[in-house]
Amino acid sequence: MIDEEPVAAADLVGARLTGVTAARHQRQSATAPHLSHLWLHLERLGPVLFRTPGEGLSFRSDAAGPATTTGTTATTTDPADLPLTRFLGQPIRSVSAVEYRDGGTAFTAGLALGFEGGRVRVLGLDGALLVVGPDGHLGGVEARLHEDTxxxxxxxxxxxxxxxxxxxxxxxxxxxxxxxxxxxxxxxxxxxxxxxxxxxxxxxxxxxxxxxxxxxxxxxxxxxxxxxxxxxxxxxxxxxx
Known part of the structure; x- marks a missing residue:
C-alpha cells in the first residue's frame, strides 16, 4: 500500500463516517463506481483522501479537504449511488487489506471497511478507484482478490x-x-x-x-x-x- 503523509489502516477503526466526497473518473463501469479521488470525512481524523497511483491504494490525511473541482472533474458530496453513503453516521468496525494475486503479480489492491450491516471495498485497480458495496461483484476479477480473514x-x-x-x-x-x-x-x-x-x-x-x-x-x-x-x-x- 502506498501512503503519503499516511494515516495507518488501524487509525480508521472506530472512526465514525460523517461524510463522503467523490470525484468521478471519466471512464465508468456497470459493476462499481470508478473514481479519481475519494474523501472519507471521519470523526476525529477529519478528511482522509483515497486515490490510486495506478495499481494499489494511497490514503492520507487531507486537512484542506476536497476542492470544488479536481482538475476538470467535479466533486459530489454524499452521492446516493456510492455504497459508502448508506453507512453515514456509523463507525468503521473493521479494516482488512485486499490482496490482488494473479500468477507472478501480487500487490495490495485496497481495503475492506466493515460497518454494521455490511462491508465496502475501496480498491485501486487499472488506474481507477473502485468502490464495491456489500452486494457488489467484479466478475472475473473476484477470483484474484483475497482477504486474510x-x-x-x-x-x-x-x-x-x-x-x-x-x-x-x-x-x-x-x-x-x-x-x-x-x-x-x-x-x-x-x-x-x-x-x-x-x-x-x-x-x-x-x-x-x-x-x-x-x-x-x-x-x-x-x-x-x-x-x-x-x-x-x-x-x-x-x-x-
Whole structure:
C-alpha cells in the first residue's frame, strides 16, 4: 500500500463516517463506481483522501479537504449511488487489506471497511478507484482478490469478563480477540500469543465495536460476525482454559 503523509489502516477503526466526497473518473463501469479521488470525512481524523497511483491504494490525511473541482472533474458530496453513503453516521468496525494475486503479480489492491450491516471495498485497480458495496461483484476479477480473514485455528483462553481467544488465520497471522463490557476488539501481533513478544512494530488494531451492552461474555460465532471474520472449512476450535 502506498501512503503519503499516511494515516495507518488501524487509525480508521472506530472512526465514525460523517461524510463522503467523490470525484468521478471519466471512464465508468456497470459493476462499481470508478473514481479519481475519494474523501472519507471521519470523526476525529477529519478528511482522509483515497486515490490510486495506478495499481494499489494511497490514503492520507487531507486537512484542506476536497476542492470544488479536481482538475476538470467535479466533486459530489454524499452521492446516493456510492455504497459508502448508506453507512453515514456509523463507525468503521473493521479494516482488512485486499490482496490482488494473479500468477507472478501480487500487490495490495485496497481495503475492506466493515460497518454494521455490511462491508465496502475501496480498491485501486487499472488506474481507477473502485468502490464495491456489500452486494457488489467484479466478475472475473473476484477470483484474484483475497482477504486474510478465514481462521484456521481458534483457542479460547477465557470465557467471560473478558471473553478471550487466540486465533490464527489461514495465512498464518496471529490474532488476539477480546470482548468485555460490550466492547469487542481484534488485534494482530506478529510475535504470536506470548505477550512478552508483543511490540508496536507490525502490530495493529483490525476491528473494534461496542454493542451497546455491558456484557462480558459472547459466543465465538457472534464475535466473528461482528469482527468480519469467519472459520475456514475444517478449522480447529479448541477450549484452552
Amino acid at each position: 478465514a481462521l484456521a485455528r481458534v483457542v479460547r483462553t477465557c470465557s467471560s469478563s473478558p471473553s478471550q481467544w487466540n486465533a490464527w488465520t489461514t495465512g498464518g497471522r496471529y490474532l488476539y480477540f477480546r470482548y468485555r463490557h460490550g466492547e469487542g476488539s481484534v488485534e494482530h501481533f506478529p510475535g504470536g500469543p506470548d505477550p512478552d513478544a508483543w511490540d508496536e512494530e507490525g502490530s495493529g488494531l483490525l476491528a473494534r465495536w461496542h454493542d451497546g451492552s455491558r456484557r462480558g461474555e459472547i459466543a465465538l460465532a457472534d464475535f466473528l460476525v461482528l469482527a468480519g471474520l469467519r472459520l475456514a472449512p475444517n478449522s480447529e476450535v479448541l477450549d484452552g482454559r
